[in-house]
Amino acid sequence: MIFGDNREAVIKNIKKAANERNFTAKVEIGDPQMSLDQRLKLVNDYWNKRNTFSSKLNNRIGHLLFGTLSRALAGSTEFVGLENLNNLPIGGAILTSNHYNQVDSLPMKLLANKMHHQLSIVIEDTNLMLPGFFRYLMNYVGTIPLVQSPSYIGNEFPKHLSAALAKNNWVLIYPEQEMWWNYRKPRKLQRGAYYFAAKQNIPVISTFVEIKDLPKIEKKDPNFYETKYIVHVLPPIFPDVSLNANENAHKMMELDYRQKVAAYEKIYGKKLNYDFLDWDIAGWRGHLS
Template sequence: MIIFPNRDAVIKNIQKNVANKEYNKKVEIDDPQMTTKESINRINEYFRKRATPIGKVKNLCARAIYRGVTWVENRHTEVVGLENLTALDRKKGAIITTNHFNPLENTVIRRFMNKAKLHKRLFIISQDTNLAMKGLVGFLMNNYDIIPLSKSINYLGQTFPKILKKIINDGNYVLIYPEEEMWFNYRKPRPLKRGTYFYAAKINAPIISCFVELKDLPSFEPNTNDTIHRVKAIVHVLPVIFPDPNKSAKENSLRMMEQDYNQKKEAYEKAYGKKLTYDFEPEDIAGWVGPNADKK
């Protein structure tokens, strides 16, 4: 998995947020910042460029890069629970949810889709600030199949659900992280935010519920001074969650969110053999050689 700098500071932020019971709060440092107006301007420019011939070429390039990265990063990745997709209508798309622990964890989901023979495009919901990133990551954020998320009420209430509905109705898949912020290599499923499930209910989209288990490998990530082991991902595919046509969007969103959290919680407890609590322990960060741990 890709390793950004400042992991020690990020892990300290995770510890602080856990102590404060703020499980959806940002922990990364030096992320780009922008106002709502800047966000909408950048998002409009993003979609304008994507519709141009050069934008379409760049999209093909970005997708090719992701296919290569998916192969390189997931040679050890396992997928279990594919039998839970039996009830899924493969002619229609779906929303995929999983725990949010690494910038390239979406390649783990791409690996799962390949194993499940879900041969459609995977779109990823990403914060608007990621469009301001530089270098290769910035190129991918601006040219891959990204759906940016803004704090604009009008965008969230009008534009965003229309984009989501079209993608789903075209038979494609959308990866959304209901934990919101990425917590580096954090093993535990965190409390979920309701927005994902409200949109799913509004557009009548099923939820493919996933939980990614992380196992430490003997080797270390480069440029981490032997403090971060590489990790192996195991994708647990959980029962698909469908909206109830007899319930309102609000009722469905609450029910679907609760079911998704409970499934992820149960998957965590089975995978790691212990009850889920939010007391911080060094092993909560996969691969991390904590302050009192011996290097493997």
């Protein structure tokens, strides 16, 4: 599915970032630009209004919309490897996935539903200011905004994360950080998700999403085929009680990356190489010179 304009310009940004091995580069065009003070105020206002009547009402509506959208837009998603979750302990967990689409949380919502968990989603703070319908969803589907501020990450963020986990929610964190639209390859991961999992002594549910081209042309843009998603559920990753949080974070992050790379290579029959190929963008019929 295609959301957003300027897809070819975005693909050029992805090509440049991949070839430079800049795996956390922002590649989308037109993302909101805000100062740190503006972002902190935005997120503080978000948390302050959570207990108002209008916010509670909109949260109920938002969760209903999120469930409906999951079934409507991601209902054809296949799930492989669900047996890896058979012996998962009861309780909250961190869920990790590759970040390839503005609505790639929808298949994760379906996965959480299958396992009888609510889904909370960690988002970049500026996503609260996305245009139109996306802004509504970001504000009212149980998101936990993250501000790149040491004081917020050290104090406020863990408090909200703990509150979600205490409800036995799965918390979706994208350790690749930035979204690279329809990018097939797993990127290098950042340690934050694994540090919080270690601090909370909870498992990481590791997934890798395969994006499959369909023979049908997209209605919105003839330069793309429609695509389908297959969620590969990989073995969960548990903290090692003999290690401290920092050591655990690095160990869990490396294991998750290895699992995602192995899944990619098995699924697509290709050795992972970050030199950009047009094939890297799922569904694309075009070509970059």
